[in-house]
Amino acid sequence: MAEVKKLMDIASRELHRAKEKYRKDNTERENAKQRDEQYLVGKKVLFYNRLVGDEQDPSKLKLRTALYEVKEVNGDIYTLKNFVSHRM
Numbered sequence: 001m002a003e004v005k006k007l008m009d010i011a012s013r014e015l016h017r018a019k020e021k022y023r024k025d026n027t028e029r030e031n032a033k034q035r036d037e038q039y040l041v042g043k044k045v046l047f048y049n050r051l052v053g054d055e056q057d058p059s060k061l062k063l064r065t066a067l068y069e070v071k072e073v074n075g076d077i078y079t080l081k082n083f084v085s086h087r088m
Helices: 002-033
Strands: 044-052 061-074 077-082
Touching: none
Parallel strands: none
Antiparallel strands: 044 061, 061 077
16 A cells, blocks of 8 residues: 555656646747837827726626827836827
């Protein structure tokens, strides 16, 4: 019985190592696909905004895509203002 427990512990450790290696490789691969975007103040950007529903509209998630104007840049944090254009 002790031998079976020992083998189970070894298998569990090996499985954990393999899983961590797979996660690390996956994270690196996904991060390599990311690109760094930098926007200047005054630039118009299309932002995909995720909103959580409320009591009137209980949808779990709502997606709202809108045009915003960059008002302030502080490092990698952007302050946006909803931009409404009346031109077509």
